[in-house]
Amino acid sequence: MKKIEIIIRPSKLEDVKQQLSAIGIHGMNYTEIRGFGRQRGHTEVYRGSTYEVDCLPKIKLDIVIHDEALDKVLAAVTSSARTGNIGDGKIFIYDVLDAMRIRTGERGNAAL
Ligand SMILES: Nc1ncnc2c1ncn2[C@@H]1O[C@H](COP(=O)(O)OP(=O)(O)OP(=O)(O)O)[C@@H](O)[C@H]1O
Ligand SMILES: [Mg+2]
Numbered sequence: 001m002k003k004i005e006i007i008i009r010p011s012k013l014e015d016v017k018q019q020l021s022a023i024g025i026h027g028m029n030y031t032e033i034r035g036f037g038r039q040r041g042h043t044e045v046y047r048g049s050t051y052e053v054d055c056l057p058k059i060k061l062d063i064v065i066h067d068e069a070l071d072k073v074l075a076a077v078t079s080s081a082r083t084g085n086i087g088d089g090k091i092f093i094y095d096v097l098d099a100m101r102i103r104t105g106e107r108g109n110a111a112l
Contacts, residue, residue, distance in 0.1 A: 001064055001065065001066060001067060001095075001096035001098075001099060001108065001109065001112065002064070002065055002066075002067055002070050002093055002094065002095060002096060003062060003063070003064045003065075003093075003094040003095075003096045004061075004062070004063050004064075004065065004070075004073060004074075004077075004091060004092070004093055004094075005060060005061070005062055005091070005092040005093075005094070006060065006061040006062075006063070006077055006081070006089065006090075006091050007033070007035065007058050007059070007060050007089040007090045007091075008058065008059050008061070008077075008081045008088075008089040009058065009059070009081070009083070009087065009088065009089060010032070010057055010058065010059050012059075012080065012081045012083075012089075013030065013059050015080040015081070016061070016076075016077055016080045016081050018080070019076040019077070019079065019080040020063070020073070020076055020077070022076070023069075023072055023073065023076050025063060025065065025069075025073065026112070027063070027064070027112065028061055028062065028063040029061070029062050030059050030060060030061045030062070031059070031060045031062075032057065032058075032059060033057075033058050033059070033060045034055035034056065034057055034058065035055055035056065035058050036054065036055050036056065037086070037087065037090070039086055039087070056087065058089065064096055064099060064112060065112065066109050066112065070093070074091065077091065078091075099111040099112060
């Protein structure tokens, strides 16, 4: 299993959720965060206004998936979250040791 941490623009959340649902992702969570990338101190556009960047609002999605789903998920996220401008976000990929569905005790892929 893999855990994918996806940081996107808040304006892209609905598109990304829709794409993930379309490819059969059944569970995820997201958090409202603030962050900055490598242009810190330079300008980035947020909601139509350009201003000095310190930390901008972003959305972080965490999704745990089967190993085989990785490429499909990466493609769905990049196609729905990309604008081509700076600040589009980033994806971090981790190996997951195990998972458990609390109700049934199922483990591993079966728990997703
Ligand atoms: N190295 C990092 N570690 C953790 N989070 C990061 C890292 N880089 C970026 N982020 C997070 O991702 C968000 C978006 O980053 P951003 O897309 O601006 O990255 P970038 O490297 O500056 O790329 P770009 O040149 O396309 O803007 C940041 O606001 C921050 O929340
Ligand atoms: Mg940036």
